[in-house]
Amino acid sequence: MTRILHVLDHSLPLHSGYTFRTRAILKAQQALGLEVRGVTGLRHTATGPSPEEADGLIFHRTEGGEASGPPGLREWREIGRFAQTIERVCDEWQPDVLHAHSPALCGEAALRVARRRGIPLVYEIRAFWEDAAVENGQGREGSLKYRLTRSLENHVIGGADAVVTICQGLRGDLIGRGVDPARITVMYNGVDLSLFGEPPARDAAFAAELGLGDGPVIGFIGSFYAYEGLDDLIDAMPPLIARHPGARLLLVGGGPCEAELKARAEASGADHAVIFTGRVPHSEVERYYALCDVMAYPRKKSRLTDLVTPLKPLEAMAQGKLVAASDVGGHRELIADGETGALFTPDDPAACADALARLLDDRSNWDRRRAAGKAHVRDRHDWSVNVQRYQDVYQTLLTRKVDRRLQSAA
Numbered sequence: 333m334t335r336i337l338h339v340l341d342h343s344l345p346l347h348s349g350y351t352f353r354t355r356a357i358l359k360a361q362q363a364l365g366l367e368v369r370g371v372t373g374l375r376h377t378a379t380g381p382s383p384e385e386a387d388g389l390i391f392h393r394t395e396g397g398e399a400s401g402p403p404g405l406r407e408w409r410e411i412g413r414f415a416q417t418i419e420r421v422c423d424e425w426q427p428d429v430l431h432a433h434s435p436a437l438c439g440e441a442a443l444r445v446a447r448r449r450g451i452p453l454v455y456e457i458r459a460f461w462e463d464a465a466v467e468n469g470q471g472r473e474g475s476l477k478y479r480l481t482r483s484l485e486n487h488v489i490g491g492a493d494a495v496v497t498i499c500q501g502l503r504g505d506l507i508g509r510g511v512d513p514a515r516i517t518v519m520y521n522g523v524d525l526s527l528f529g530e531p532p533a534r535d536a537a538f539a540a541e542l543g544l545g546d547g548p549v550i551g552f553i554g555s556f557y558a559y560e561g562l563d564d565l566i567d568a569m570p571p572l573i574a575r576h577p578g579a580r581l582l583l584v585g586g587g588p589c590e591a592e593l594k595a596r597a598e599a600s601g602a603d604h605a606v607i608f609t610g611r612v613p614h615s616e617v618e619r620y621y622a623l624c625d626v627m628a629y630p631r632k633k634s635r636l637t638d639l640v641t642p643l644k645p646l647e648a649m650a651q652g653k654l655v656a657a658s659d660v661g662g663h664r665e666l667i668a669d670g671e672t673g674a675l676f677t678p679d680d681p682a683a684c685a686d687a688l689a690r691l692l693d694d695r696s697n698w699d700r701r702r703a704a705g706k707a708h709v710r711d712r713h714d715w716s717v718n719v720q721r722y723q724d725v726y727q728t729l730l731t732r733k734v735d736r737r738l739q740s741a742a
Contacts (some may be wrong), residue, residue, distance in 0.1 A: 333365065333366065333367050334366050334367065334428050334429070334726060334730070335366070335367040335368075335369075335425065335426065335427045335428045335429075336361060336366055336367070336368050336369075336427060336428070336429050336431050336726065337368075337369055337370075337371060337418070337421060337422070337425065337427035337429070337430055337431065338354065338357070338358065338368065338369070338370040338371070338431045338432075338433065339370075339371055339373075339414075339418060339430060339431065339432035339433065339438045339439075339441065339442040340354060340370050340371065340372045340373070340376075340391075340433055340438060341372065341373060341375050341376070341433070341434075341435055341437070341438055342372055342373075342375055342376040342377070342378075343370050343372050343376060343386070343389075343391045344386035344387055344389065344391070345378060345380070345384075345386045345387075346376065346377075346378050347614050349642075349643050349644075350433075350458070352643070353458070353521070353522075353643065354370065354433070355387060355389065355524075356522060356523070356524045356715045357715070357719065357722070358370065358389050359387075359388075359389070359524065359715075360524070360715040360716055360718075360719035361719055361722065361723075362388075362389075363716065363719075364719060364720070364723060366723070366726075368389070369383075369389075369390045369391070369392065369421070369425060369427075370389065370390070370391040370392070371391065371392040371393075371394070371417060371418055371421050372391060372392070372393055372394060373394050373410065373413075373414040373417075373437060373438060373441065374394050374396075374397070374398060374399060374410050374413065374414065375437075376393060376394075380393070381393075382395060392417065392420075392421045393417070394413055394414050394416075394417040395417075396413065399413060403477070404480070407437060410437060411437055411440050411441045411444070412441075414437070414438070414441035415441040415442075415444045415445055418430070418441055418442060418445045419445055419448075422445060422449060422451070427451065428451070428452075428726075428730060429451065429452050429453075429454060429726050429729065429730070430442045430445065430446050430451050430452070430453045430454070431453075431454045431456065431722075432453065432454070432455050432456065432488075432492075433456045433458060434455075434456065434457045434458050434459065434460075434461060434485070435461040435481075435485075436461070436481065436484040436485035436487075436488050437484075439455045439485065439488035439489075439492070440484060440487065440488050442455070443455075443487075443488055443491045443492065446491075446493075447491070450733075452493045452494075452726075452729035452730065452732075452733055453491070453492045453493050453494075454492065454493065454494045454495075454496060454722075454725060454726070454729070455488050455489060455492035455494075455495055455496070456495075456496040456497070456498075456519070457485075457489075457495065457496070457497045457498070457502055457506075458497075458498050458640075459498075459502075459636065459639075459640045460482070460485070460502070460505070460636075460639070460640075461481060461485075462477075462478045462481040462482055462485075463634075463635050463636040463639070464636060465477075465478070465481075466478070466634075466635075466636070467557065467558065467559040467634060467636045467637075468557060468558075468559075468588070469558065469588070473635070486509065489506065489509075489511060493729050493732075494515060494517065494725050494728070494729060495511065495515050495516045495517070496516070496517050496518075496519050496722075496725070497516060497517075497518055497519070498518070498519060498520060498521050498640070498641060499518065499520065499521065499639070499640065499641040499662065499665050500518060500665055501638060501639035501640060501641070501661050501662060501665065502639055502640065503516050503518055505639055517721055517724075517725050519718060519721055519722065520641070520712065520713055520718060521641050521642070521643050521646060521666075521713065522646070522713040522714060522715040522718050523643075523646050523647055523650045523709055523713055523714065523715065524715050524716075525650060525709070525710065525714050525715075525716070526716070528650045528651065531618065531621065531622060531651050531652050532618055532619060532622045533622060534622050534623055535619065535622065535623070538619065538623065539623050542582070542607055542609070542623070543580075543607055544580045544582065544607065544623060545578055545580060546578055547578060547579070547580060547625055548576060548578065548579055548580075548625040548626070548692050549579075549580050549581075549582050549623055549624045549625050549626075550565075550572075550579065550580070550581045550582070550624070550625070550626050550627075550628050550656075550688060551581075551582045551583075551584065551620070551621070551623065551624030551625075551626070551627050551628065551653075552565065552581075552582070552583050552584065552585070552627065552628055552629070553584040553585060553617060553620060553621065553627070553644070554584075554585050554644055555585055555586070555587040556583075556585055556586055556587030556588065556589040556590045556593060557587055557588060557589060558588070558589055558632070559631060559632050559634055559636060559637060560589075560629075560630070560631055560632075561629075561630035561631050561632045561658060561678065561679070562583065562589065562593055562630065563589075563592075563593060563596055564630045564632075564679060564680070564681045564684055565581065565628055565630045565681075565684060566581070566593060566596050566597050566600055566602075566606055567596070567600065567681035568630075568681040568682070568684040568685035568688065569581055569600060569602040569605055569606060569685075570600060570601055570602045570685075571681075571682060571685040571686075571689075572685040572688050572689055573602055573605055575685075575689040575692075576689060576692050579605060579688075579692070580605050580606075580607060581605060581606045581607065582607050582609070582620065582623060582624060583606065583607065583608050583609070584609045584612055584617075584620045585609075585610075585611055585612075586610055586611045590608070593608075594608060618651070621648070621651045621653065624653060625653075625654060625692070626653070626654045626655070626656055626688060626691055626692070627644070627645070627648035627653045627654070627655050627656070628656050628657070628684070628688065629642065629644060629645055629655070629656070629657040629658065629663065630657070630658050630676075630678070630684050631657070631658050631660050631662070631663065631678065632658070632660075632678060632679055633658070633660050633678040633679055634660075637658075637660040637661070637662050637663075637678075638660050638661035638662060639661060639662065640662050641662045641663075641665050641666055642662060642663075642666075645657060645663065645666050645667060645673070646666060646709055646713050648705075649672065649673075649705030649706060649708060649709045650706065650709045652702045652705070652706060653702070653705075654673070654674075654691060654698060654701055654702065654705075655667060655672070655673035655674070655705060656673060656674040656675075656676065656684075656687050656688055656691055657673060657674070657675060657676075658675070658676060658677070658678035658679075658684070659675040659676060659677060659678060660678050663675065666713075668704075668708075671701070671704050672701065672704045672705045672708045673701070673705065674687045674688075674690070674691050675687070
């Protein structure tokens with residue numbers, strides 16, 4: 333049975349979009365008959381044993397606390413310690429393939445081990461982390477750190493035996509850097525549909541407790557980062573209420589922009605219609621989804637949002653929710669305007685309000701749109717189907733490895 337060791341920044345039991353995608357991949361690969369394990373670096377900060385079992389999956393840990401030293405040297409030491417852990421897991425478990433997932437620190441640690449041991453390496457890019465740092469206010473485009481991060485990733489890409497990305501936007505950027513298109517496989521962001529049964533019914537008492545009234549309710553569930561555009565969504569509420577007086581905005585989650593967003597809502601003149609719940613347990617998320625008529629994703633236009641597809645709109649479609657999103661590249665790969673959702677001009681609260689109002693006006697087509705969204709997820713973004721592409725990549729690399737051995741023996 334083929335053994336795949338996934339090299340990860342962090343994993344379950346931590347909850348994040350990163351860990352949920354990892355869980356979906358590993359579970360789907362198990363269902364295909366592959367043996368899978370994960371190994372995490374120093375940035376997995378949760379305490380726990382090593383190895384640790386979470387949701388039926390085994391994860392090995394890099395121990396010893398944060399690496400020391402000035403920037404640059406600190407990361408190099410981090411990579412070295414991570415590589416040592418990967419080596420130990422390889423000694424114990426003997427994987428057939430190393431599958432490293434971004435950031436490039438994971439890829440570089442895996443590349444060192446893959447070269448020493450002659451193990452095929454797959455490198456999967458979920459986002460360009462230098463761009464994510466810019467959007468999170470932790471970096472500046474074109475800075476030394478930005479260029480070093482990109483250079484490290486280019487080194488990993490050049491050394492990997494195969495490259496995987498989550499969308500066409502990232503693939504196109506890599507091709508623009510000179511990466512051979514034949515080396516790149518697109519593994520679209522997906523949903524584990526086995527986790528989505530019949531959506532729970534709307535809890536009227538819970539809605540009343542939150543102050544939602546009879547709605548309609550526009551919802552956002554996720555982290556409050558600047559690039560998510562929640563300021564535009566709040567600014568869209570006064571004109572939306574002018575057309576739909578009962579409309580409410582339900583913001584579930586938290587993050588760096590939370591205080592700023594609350595102040596913006598208070599100053600908007602529509603503060604009575606904007607409800608912040610704070611962070612909620614993951615087990616409660618479906619209960620909040622059930623309160624919402626439309627899930628809104630007003631991402632700002634940027635390099636990150638144009639290149640990377642988010643997971644949340646797919647989860648909303650799987651839940652049978654209407655979706656409205658800004659017309660950025662990452663959303664255009666997921667949403668067909670007027671069919672599976674509504675797209676509006678990014679960075680434009682008036683356009684957001686108009687799109688939401690028109691969607692709320694069009695109740696006669698809600699069932700059709702919901703069905704189209706569910707069908708789109710089932711046909712193009714179901715992990716149980718899409719994961720087969722990984723199997724094809726692994727088999728190609730393992731066959732190539734056998735062929736090289738035969739040639740050497742001859």
